[in-house]
Amino acid sequence: MKRFALPGFGLSTGFTVLYLGLLVLIPLSTVVVNTLNLSWPAFWAIASAPRAVASYRLTFGASLLAALINGVAGFLVAWVLVRYRFPGRRFVDALIDLPFALPTAVAGITLATLLGPRGWIGAPLAQAGIAAAFSPFGIVVALTFVGLPFVVRTVQPVLEDLAPELEEAAATLGATAGQTFRRVLLPHVLPAAITGLALAFARSIGEYGSVIFVAGNMPMRTEITPLLIVTKLEQFDYAGANALALVMLVVSFALLLAINGLQRWSAR
Amino acid sequence: MSGAVVSLATAAAGRRRDSRRDAGGPLVLLALAFVGVLVIAPLALVFVEAFRKGFAAIAEPDALAAIRLTLLTAAIVVPLNTLFGLAAGWALTRFDFRGKSVLLTLIDLPFAVSPVIAGLLFIQLFGTRGPLGAWLGERGLQVVFATPGIVLATLFVTFPFVARELIAFMETQGREQEEAATVLGASGWQTFVRVTLPNIKWGLLYGVILCNARAMGEFGAVSVVSGHVRGETNTMPLHVEVLYNEYQLSGAFAVASLLTLLALVTLAARHFIESRKGEPS
Amino acid sequence: MIRMLLTFFLFTLQAQQPKSVQLLNVSYDPTRELYQEINAAFARQWKAKTGQTVVIRQSHGGSSKQARAVLDGLQADVVTLALASDIDALAAAGLVARDWQRRFPHNSAPYTSTIVFLVRKGNPKKIRTWDDVVRPGVSVITANPKTSGGARWTYLAAYGYALEKSRGNAAQARAFVARLYRNVPVLDSGARGATTTFAERGIGDVLLAWENEAHLALRELGAGRFEIVVPPSSILAEPPVAVVDKVVARRGTATVARAYVEFLYSAEGQAIAAKHAYRPRSGGLWSAAAPAAALHAAAPAAAGASRAAAGAAAVQSGPAPLRLFTVAQLGGWAAVQKAHFADGAAFDRIFEVWQ
Numbered sequence: 001m002k003r004f005a006l007p008g009f010g011l012s013t014g015f016t017v018l019y020l021g022l023l024v025l026i027p028l029s030t031v032v033v034n035t036l037n038l039s040w041p042a043f044w045a046i047a048s049a050p051r052a053v054a055s056y057r058l059t060f061g062a063s064l065l066a067a068l069i070n071g072v073a074g075f076l077v078a079w080v081l082v083r084y085r086f087p088g089r090r091f092v093d094a095l096i097d098l099p100f101a102l103p104t105a106v107a108g109i110t111l112a113t114l115l116g117p118r119g120w121i122g123a124p125l126a127q128a129g130i131a132a133a134f135s136p137f138g139i140v141v142a143l144t145f146v147g148l149p150f151v152v153r154t155v156q157p158v159l160e161d162l163a164p165e166l167e168e169a170a171a172t173l174g175a176t177a178g179q180t181f182r183r184v185l186l187p188h189v190l191p192a193a194i195t196g197l198a199l200a201f202a203r204s205i206g207e208y209g210s211v212i213f214v215a216g217n218m219p220m221r222t223e224i225t226p227l228l229i230v231t232k233l234e235q236f237d238y239a240g241a242n243a244l245a246l247v248m249l250v251v252s253f254a255l256l257l258a259i260n261g262l263q264r265w266s267a268r
Numbered sequence: 269m270s271g272a273v274v275s276l277a278t279a280a281a282g283r284r285r286d287s288r289r290d291a292g293g294p295l296v297l298l299a300l301a302f303v304g305v306l307v308i309a310p311l312a313l314v315f316v317e318a319f320r321k322g323f324a325a326i327a328e329p330d331a332l333a334a335i336r337l338t339l340l341t342a343a344i345v346v347p348l349n350t351l352f353g354l355a356a357g358w359a360l361t362r363f364d365f366r367g368k369s370v371l372l373t374l375i376d377l378p379f380a381v382s383p384v385i386a387g388l389l390f391i392q393l394f395g396t397r398g399p400l401g402a403w404l405g406e407r408g409l410q411v412v413f414a415t416p417g418i419v420l421a422t423l424f425v426t427f428p429f430v431a432r433e434l435i436a437f438m439e440t441q442g443r444e445q446e447e448a449a450t451v452l453g454a455s456g457w458q459t460f461v462r463v464t465l466p467n468i469k470w471g472l473l474y475g476v477i478l479c480n481a482r483a484m485g486e487f488g489a490v491s492v493v494s495g496h497v498r499g500e501t502n503t504m505p506l507h508v509e510v511l512y513n514e515y516q517l518s519g520a521f522a523v524a525s526l527l528t529l530l531a532l533v534t535l536a537a538r539h540f541i542e543s544r545k546g547e548p549s
Numbered sequence: 550m551i552r553m554l555l556t557f558f559l560f561t562l563q564a565q566q567p568k569s570v571q572l573l574n575v576s577y578d579p580t581r582e583l584y585q586e587i588n589a590a591f592a593r594q595w596k597a598k599t600g601q602t603v604v605i606r607q608s609h610g611g612s613s614k615q616a617r618a619v620l621d622g623l624q625a626d627v628v629t630l631a632l633a634s635d636i637d638a639l640a641a642a643g644l645v646a647r648d649w650q651r652r653f654p655h656n657s658a659p660y661t662s663t664i665v666f667l668v669r670k671g672n673p674k675k676i677r678t679w680d681d682v683v684r685p686g687v688s689v690i691t692a693n694p695k696t697s698g699g700a701r702w703t704y705l706a707a708y709g710y711a712l713e714k715s716r717g718n719a720a721q722a723r724a725f726v727a728r729l730y731r732n733v734p735v736l737d738s739g740a741r742g743a744t745t746t747f748a749e750r751g752i753g754d755v756l757l758a759w760e761n762e763a764h765l766a767l768r769e770l771g772a773g774r775f776e777i778v779v780p781p782s783s784i785l786a787e788p789p790v791a792v793v794d795k796v797v798a799r800r801g802t803a804t805v806a807r808a809y810v811e812f813l814y815s816a817e818g819q820a821i822a823a824k825h826a827y828r829p830r831s832g833g834l835w836s837a838a839a840p841a842a843a844l845h846a847a848a849p850a851a852a853g854a855s856r857a858a859a860g861a862a863a864v865q866s867g868p869a870p871l872r873l874f875t876v877a878q879l880g881g882w883a884a885v886q887k888a889h890f891a892d893g894a895a896f897d898r899i900f901e902v903w904q
Contacts (some may be wrong), residue, residue, distance in 0.1 A: 007456035027389035080299040101531035103485025105505035106524040110310040116750045134735040153360035206382030208488035216735035219900040226382045234614040234696045252380035276643040395621035482646045495623040515769045
């Protein structure tokens with residue numbers, strides 16, 4: 001008796017599972033296995049060491065800040081792209097995806113040069129007394145760059161799909177532009193905006209290439225967690241590298257589940 | 269995480285009305301300023317620095333070797349991931365079964381994993397201290413610190429791109445056409461080739477182009493897994509870092525400009541595909 | 550008859566040797582330019598001597614990072630790293646013979662170096678000694694001692710100075726080093742990264758660098774922009790080299806690899822090292838101004854003479870002749886590694902006290 005209406009279940013699912021198993025599960029298991037070699041107190045000591053905790057604060061803090069900035073600015077950009085006509089609109093629209101398509105190393109050296117004391121942006125900031133590169137400021141800028149497309153591209157389709165009748169109805173009922181925005185549009189768009197924000201956040205916490213050229217890499221101050229993992233690896237501290245990797249994996253996994261949940265919620 | 273892949277499906281479902289207001293006001297300026305500083309300035313800087321005097325660096329043997337390695341990696345990674353994407357798209361949108369969401373989450377995983385962790389995974393699996401290390405060492409097979417390791421790390425980081433794009437696309441399209449074809453007596457392959465493929469061609473194309481861009485541009489994972497052997501295991505992004513560290517800033521930006529051009533081509537392709545997806549296939 | 554057999558025998562022997570052989574030299578960060586020249590010279594000499602073409606591939610990075618890569622499977626025939634403890638790690642894993650350091654002269658260190666200061670032109674912050682480096686308001690660039698060999702030599706140079714100054718008070722010496730790192734805004738993973746940060750990106754008032762790095766920066770980026778200040782005392786850095794026995798046994802490159810390392814000690818090798826501002830073991834090739842003159846004389850002819858003069862003038866000595874102390878005087882690498890660079894040791898503790 002045929003279980004499915006369409007053929008090919010065995011082949012396609014089999015190949016998918018095989019690929020995932022070989023490429024994802026088995027490599028990931030090495031982290032788990034290596035960490036299991038540690039006793040729980042030893043693992044906890046590594047994962048909660050002051051330098052590690054400082055890196056979490058920086059990584060998650062900077063990523064959150066960048067995601068929030070993108071949430072607001074990305075929403076604005078999406079709004080402007082959808083609702084206004086202006087010369088170069090299509091060009092700007094196409095460029096939004098640049099951080100997504102550009103190699104992270106290129107982004108890294110470019111942002112480091114731009115924000116350095118002699119850079120186009122860094123020089124004027126230095127005059128004003130703000131150290132742009134090698135500070136948390138530089139890291140936030142780099143992460144904002146990296147996360148920009150996520151919010152814009154999640155919000156854009158929703159804004160485009162918004163039926164004009166909704167706003168017209170609100171206007172005929174006497175709502176001001178502000179009220180229309182707050183009570184009619186925002187609830188529609190908010191789920192997508194939050195999803196985009198979460199996506200930007202998830203991407204930022206793992207970001208490496210774009211950040212290490214512009215970050216200071218000073219322990220306890222400007223050292224992101226991915227860099228700390230690499231540093232531990234280079235010091236022959238495999239246990240430490242694995243422990244931190246596990247922490248990041250758990251957080252990333254939880255984030256993924258949250259984002260999938262968010263997407264299901266906003267699709268309703 | 270379909271949003272991350274800029275799903276064409278959602279855009280396809282939308283209707284674009286031209287209810288745009290004409291250029292106006294502080295909002296537009298603000299948005300443009302944001303995009304200008306964050307996106308356009310870096311883009312301009314790459315080419316300005318490259319043109320300063322950098323392009324000779326591209327002709328050097330180490331740079332050429334890096335370009336060759338990058339192209340080779342992409343040539344292996346993209347077809348494999350496309351195959352996976354097609355299989356995963358078919359499996360996950362044409363059937364209902366338990367564990368579908370687990371598979372979906374697994375496919376999303378590389379998006380959430382830091383690329384350096386990806387590199388660490390393969391070092392631990394194939395390095396001399398790993399479970400396979402002794403076996404490989406006896407046979408003189410080199411995986412990490414050589415091209416196979418770079419290919420594997422790149423595979424890991426980029427396989428979701430095609431898959432996610434296709435899953436979103438094929439989900440939106442529904443199964444009716446394929447089911448109709450099957451009922452009419454077409455075999456699995458015939459259905460797939462004659463019905464499915466033409467329908468998904470734009471999504472497939474975009475997923476492939478994006479996967480390619482990321483495969484050529486991957487840095488973090490490859491940096492951990494490569495031996496940084498000049499002329500042998502440096503890809504283009506790694507070579508950019510090498511030049512940057514050898515007082516050849518213009519040279520670094522010259523190689524970077526090649527990669528940037530690739531990114532721009534990717535963007536143009538998306539734009540092109542986006543405008544074509546409205547046409548009946 | 551015998552002559553004919555002999556000729557035949559030699560002919561087959563030669564025919565058995567492969568036409569081309571490849572070596573991988575895994576090195577630390579700043580030696581990029583040095584080995585480019587050494588490799589070309591060695592290939593020439595080897596070809597002339599044996600008719601065989603040898604291609605030498607290079608890999609560069611922080612010394613410990615490179616050692617770790619070799620441990621994990623990078624097939625290095627020869628390692629030329631920044632400090633002995635990195636090669637000791639390879640010996641502990643069985644890749645290199647345990648007595649590797651005795652295999653070549655001078656503890657397997659064909660050249661030495663030291664740590665000097667590179668400052669901006671005119672030395673506006675008047676940095677001349679280690680005490681000046683720890684002054685508040687001075688921005689110092691150095692690499693991460695956990696990954697960079699040069700950075701570890703730097704740490705020990707500062708520590709050694711403070712230990713001497715405080716007459717053996719380890720706590721005071723550690724406090725001195727802590728003050729130094731308080732002045733550091735960015736920590737690169739390798740010596741070359743630190744030089745790039747200082748010289749190209751314009752960060753910091755002083756770079757604590759390998760002597761050869763400082764001279765190279767002067768040459769590459771213009772003697773008019775920087776000056777070298779040699780502190781009154783510094784550490785004698787002995788970057789060692791070794792043949793990776795396990796790899797060359799498997800690849801059959803033992804003879805070439807050994808010859809390559811011996812080349813570093815030969816007259817030609819030592820001259821090349823001196824030219825790149827590494828202090829050769831052979832006497833008579835070194836004086837403080839020599840590398841500057843040699844390096845800058847190699848600069849393009851148009852600017853030649855004036856640049857050579859500028860280069861030589863750019864090297865200033867400190868108020869007293871350079872005194873060098875060794876790591877043995879600080880207790881040897883094993884003790885130093887444990888006390889300062891191990892997980893949770895002195896270097897880590899510097900940062901934990903902040904926040």
